[in-house]
Amino acid sequence: MKGFKPSAPFLLLLPAMIVLAAVVVVPLLLSLYSSFTPFRLTKPETFYVFIGIRNYLSILSNTDFWWAFGRTVLLLTIALNLEMLLGLGLAMLVEKATRGQRILRTLMMFPMMFSPILVGFQFKFMFNDNIGLVNNALQSLGITQDAIPWLIQGHLAFIAISIAEIWSSTAIFAILILAGLLAMPKEPIEAARVDGCTPWQTFRYVTWPFVMPFAYIAMTIRSLDVARAYDIVKIMTDGGPAGRTELLWTLVARTAYSDGRMGMANAMAYFSILLSIAFTVYFFNKLAAARTQIGAEW
Amino acid sequence: MDENSSARLKRRLLGIIYRIGLFLAMLTICLPGLWIVISSLRPTVEIMAKPPVWVPQEISLDAYVAMFSGIGKGGIPVIEYFRNSLIISVTSTIIAVAIGMAGGYAFARYRFRGKSSVFLGLMLTRTVPGIALSLPLFFLYVRLGIIDTHFGLILAYVALNVPFTIWLIDGFFRQVPKDLAEAAQIDGCTRWQAFWQVEFPLAGPGIASAAIFAFLTCWNEFALASQLTRSVSAKTLPVGLLDYTAEFTIDWRGMCALAVVMIIPALTLTYIVQKHLVGGLTSGAVKG
Numbered sequence: 001m002k003g004f005k006p007s008a009p010f011l012l013l014l015p016a017m018i019v020l021a022a023v024v025v026v027p028l029l030l031s032l033y034s035s036f037t038p039f040r041l042t043k044p045e046t047f048y049v050f051i052g053i054r055n056y057l058s059i060l061s062n063t064d065f066w067w068a069f070g071r072t073v074l075l076l077t078i079a080l081n082l083e084m085l086l087g088l089g090l091a092m093l094v095e096k097a098t099r100g101q102r103i104l105r106t107l108m109m110f111p112m113m114f115s116p117i118l119v120g121f122q123f124k125f126m127f128n129d130n131i132g133l134v135n136n137a138l139q140s141l142g143i144t145q146d147a148i149p150w151l152i153q154g155h156l157a158f159i160a161i162s163i164a165e166i167w168s169s170t171a172i173f174a175i176l177i178l179a180g181l182l183a184m185p186k187e188p189i190e191a192a193r194v195d196g197c198t199p200w201q202t203f204r205y206v207t208w209p210f211v212m213p214f215a216y217i218a219m220t221i222r223s224l225d226v227a228r229a230y231d232i233v234k235i236m237t238d239g240g241p242a243g244r245t246e247l248l249w250t251l252v253a254r255t256a257y258s259d260g261r262m263g264m265a266n267a268m269a270y271f272s273i274l275l276s277i278a279f280t281v282y283f284f285n286k287l288a289a290a291r292t293q294i295g296a297e298w
Numbered sequence: 299m300d301e302n303s304s305a306r307l308k309r310r311l312l313g314i315i316y317r318i319g320l321f322l323a324m325l326t327i328c329l330p331g332l333w334i335v336i337s338s339l340r341p342t343v344e345i346m347a348k349p350p351v352w353v354p355q356e357i358s359l360d361a362y363v364a365m366f367s368g369i370g371k372g373g374i375p376v377i378e379y380f381r382n383s384l385i386i387s388v389t390s391t392i393i394a395v396a397i398g399m400a401g402g403y404a405f406a407r408y409r410f411r412g413k414s415s416v417f418l419g420l421m422l423t424r425t426v427p428g429i430a431l432s433l434p435l436f437f438l439y440v441r442l443g444i445i446d447t448h449f450g451l452i453l454a455y456v457a458l459n460v461p462f463t464i465w466l467i468d469g470f471f472r473q474v475p476k477d478l479a480e481a482a483q484i485d486g487c488t489r490w491q492a493f494w495q496v497e498f499p500l501a502g503p504g505i506a507s508a509a510i511f512a513f514l515t516c517w518n519e520f521a522l523a524s525q526l527t528r529s530v531s532a533k534t535l536p537v538g539l540l541d542y543t544a545e546f547t548i549d550w551r552g553m554c555a556l557a558v559v560m561i562i563p564a565l566t567l568t569y570i571v572q573k574h575l576v577g578g579l580t581s582g583a584v585k586g
Contacts, residue, residue: 023457115518227427269430
């Protein structure tokens with residue numbers, strides 16, 4: 001090691017690297033290995049049996065898994081798009097407010113403070129078919145006589161979960177987009193108006209390109225922990241009824257801890273990891289592209 | 299009607315629509331939380347009533363009293379959970395911020411090869427879903443004998459928080475002009491002194507909000523905690539919340555009360571840091 005002089009940034013980043021290697025990278029390598037074994041919690045000796053890619057092959061032909069996979073992608077697509085739209089709307093509403101903007105901004109952040117597990121529980125309470133706020137309101141208003149089985153019927157449960165997910169995460173978009181709107185110089189908008197743009201055109205060609213990088217920041221942050229939806233689903237339906245709201249993550253947890261099939265669960269987990277990485281890399285690139293497109297420094 | 303007054307009418311109408319829209323949006327945001335608070339103060343009979351009782355008839359703090367009076371009366375050991383949550387969150391936050399400060403400073407002040415790929419690599423470790431990470435960690439922790447301990451969870455949470463802390467702190471250091479530290483160095487400070495006496499105080503509020511953000515992540519984490527803890531000695535509040543659910547019945551009122559206890563620290567802390575948080579996220583991210 002003589003003559004090797006580590007550079008300052010390397011030394012500064014070393015602790016972070018060590019912790020992440022110890023707690024994330026090495027365990028993931030371990031789980032990669034065990035995804036090639038028939039490892040079961042109840043039979044420790046199976047950890048040393050190598051079966052190649054048989055776990056992956058059986059996943060490929062497992063319809064439950066593909067349903068869960070498709071459902072997860074669907075949930076993320078619906079949730080992220082709606083969150084972006086609603087967040088944009090909310091940010092513009094708040095930006096327009098002339099008075100009490102500070103308090104509005106604080107209120108807007110309210111859902112961010114709820115941990116996903118609380119969000120799940122709270123919506124489980126509200127969507128309860130017997131005593132929930134939603135059904136009580138619908139019945140009191142005379143819209144429906146029967147109790148709607150929100151969390152018991154497959155499609156309704158999926159909708160309820162999506163609503164919970166959207167409620168909890170719209171705030172992140174709203175806040176960052178609002179930051180973008182507030183940071184935006186006013187002259188281009190005035191210039192557009194003078195040049196005879198309609199409000200829609202002003203928004204589409206002036207405001208939106210400016211705000212877009214902020215929306216992508218929000219997307220990137222969100223994609224860092226999309227798996228938070230696990231907490232919500234775990235509480236609200238736990239994958240039920242009859243697996244109709246099973247997401248990738250709840251399926252992994254069930255396979256690993258309820259069935260004890262660790263090898264198989266690790267193989268599944270790798271799909272979920274790849275999915276998360278794909279989301280993050282995609283938005284990271286979008287962010288970089290949006291940044292160069294507007295070419296601004298702020 | 300002449301043009302003037304019709305334009306005025308239209309304007310007023312738009313104003314009213316805008317107000318209603320804003321009101322509805324804020325109602326949707328706040329109602330679920332308010333409902334939890336109200337439910338925690340009502341007797342169970344009222345929560346269960348059919349047809350529903352909309353206006354609370356009696357308000358009491360029974361649920362809170364029951365919760366803090368220990369096992370047997372309240373059902374679950376909230377005080378222990380609260381203590382675990384606090385110890386684990388505070389310790390892992392301090393460590394994560396120390397590591398994050400070093401890393402963030404490296405990203406903000408040095409140029410080195412592969413900088414952006416290192417940054418992306420760090421972020422990618424954060425994307426690993428908690429439940430996927432819990433599988434190998436569970437196995438390792440059982441082998442090492444640190445399952446169901448504070449130490450195990452602290453270690454996991456430090457790793458969970460480091461990437462995002464680096465992102466935030468990187469952003470805050472970028473906001474401090476480079477010239478200031480350079481001026482201090484010209485005046486005879488070492489780089490180390492310049493950091494502590496010039497850059498650190500200026501980035502201080504930002505670092506504090508990064509710390510609070512890390513704290514909240516630990517405070518709220520569930521997927522890892524639910525698998526890596528087993529007993530009262532290490533369970534955190536989010537895991538403890540599940541104690542209120544039995545197979546078919548749920549003590550809604552007790553759960554609501556515990557939810558309020560969980561949310562109050564989060565609410566206060568977020569309120570304090572909201573401004574810095576947004577600034578750190580955007581400046582750090584925009585310049586990557």
